Amino acid sequence: MKGIFFSFFGGAFLTLQGVANSQISRDLSTWQVATITQFTGFIIAGLILIMMCKGDSLELKKVKPLYLSGGTFAAVIIFSNISAYKQIGVTFSVSALLLAQLSLSFIIDSKGWFGVTKQKMQLPQFIGLVLMMAGIILLAV
Amino acid sequence: MLLGLSWAILAGSMVSLQNVFNSKVNEHVNPWSTTTLVLGLGFLASFLSGFAFEGMELFQLHNMKPWYWFSGLVGIGVVICVTQGVKLLGPTFSISIVMAAQLVFALAWDSTGLLGLEKVPLTFKQLASILIIIAGMIIFKIGGKRKTAS
Numbered sequence: 639m640k641g642i643f644f645s646f647f648g649g650a651f652l653t654l655q656g657v658a659n660s661q662i663s664r665d666l667s668t669w670q671v672a673t674i675t676q677f678t679g680f681i682i683a684g685l686i687l688i689m690m691c692k693g694d695s696l697e698l699k700k701v702k703p704l705y706l707s708g709g710t711f712a713a714v715i716i717f718s719n720i721s722a723y724k725q726i727g728v729t730f731s732v733s734a735l736l737l738a739q740l741s742l743s744f745i746i747d748s749k750g751w752f753g754v755t756k757q758k759m760q761l762p763q764f765i766g767l768v769l770m771m772a773g774i775i776l777l778a779v
Numbered sequence: 780m781l782l783g784l785s786w787a788i789l790a791g792s793m794v795s796l797q798n799v800f801n802s803k804v805n806e807h808v809n810p811w812s813t814t815t816l817v818l819g820l821g822f823l824a825s826f827l828s829g830f831a832f833e834g835m836e837l838f839q840l841h842n843m844k845p846w847y848w849f850s851g852l853v854g855i856g857v858v859i860c861v862t863q864g865v866k867l868l869g870p871t872f873s874i875s876i877v878m879a880a881q882l883v884f885a886l887a888w889d890s891t892g893l894l895g896l897e898k899v900p901l902t903f904k905q906l907a908s909i910l911i912i913i914a915g916m917i918i919f920k921i922g923g924k925r926k927t928a929s
Contacts, residue, residue, distance in 0.1 A: 649880025709820025738791025766919025
C-alpha cells in the first residue's frame with residue numbers, strides 16, 4: 639500500500655513539474671526555466687547527500703563515462719517538454735511522451751543496447767503498444 | 780500540432796535513454812549521488828545551452844517570482860517517491876502506477892485549469908482515450924513474463 643502511495647505521488651509530481659515549468663516559462667525563457675529549476679534541485683539533492691554522509695562519489699569511477707552523461711539530456715527533455723505542453727496541452731503531451739518512452743525502452747530491451755539484459759518481444763507488449771497508439775490517435779482526432 | 784507532438788516524442792525518447800544511463804550509475808552509487816550528479820549536469824547543460832542561444836539575456840530575470848526558485852524541489856519529490864515506490868513494489872508495477880498517475884493528473888490539470896493553465900473541458904472521448912492508454916501501459920508492463928533471450 640505504501641509503495642502504491644509513493645508511486646502514485648511520484649507520477650503526480652512528474653506532471654506537476656511539467657505544468658509548473660510551462661507556467662514559469664510564460665515569464666522566463668525556456669532555458670532560464672531549465673537552468674533555475676535544476677539549480678535548486680541540484681543544491682537540495684547535494685545537501686541531502688551530504689547529510690546522509692554517504693559519500694561514495696569515488697565509486698563513480700567504476701561507471702562508464704558515457705553513462706555519467708545522462709544528466710545532460712535533461713536540457714533537451716525540459717526544453718522539448720515545455721514546448722510540447724504549450725503547443726498541444728498537458729494530456730496529449732504526457733500521452734505522446736509516455737508512448738515514445740515505452741517504445742524506445744522496448745527497442746533498447748529487445749536489442750540489448752547499452753549492455754541491458756536482452757528481452758524478447760512478446761504478444762502482451764505488442765498489444766500494449768498498439769492500445770497506447772490507438773488511445774493517442776483517439777485523443778488527437 | 781505535429782510540431783508539438785514531435786517535441787513530446789523527442790522528450791519521451793530522451794527520458795527513456797536517460798533512465799537507462801541513470802540506472803547504470805545507480806548500480807554503483809546511492810540514489811542521492813545519482814540525483815545530485817544528474818541534476819548538476821542538467822543544470823550545467825541547460826546553462827551552457829541557454830548562454831549559447833541567448834547570451835547575456837540568460838541572466839535577466841525581470842519577471843522572476845520567488846516561487847520559481849522552489850519549483851525545482853518538485854523534482855526532489857519525484858526522486859523520493861519513485862525510488863521508494865520501486866524499492867517497495869519492484870520497477871514493473873511501480874512504474875506502471877507512476878505512468879498511470881501522470882496521465883490521470885494530466886487530464887485533471889487540463890480539465891480544471893489549475894495553476895492558471897488554459898482550461899480544456901473534459902470530454903468522454905478524452906476519458907476513453909486515457910483509459911485505453913492506461914490499459915495499454917498495464918498490459919505492456921505486467922502482461923506476460925518476458926523471457927530473457929539467450
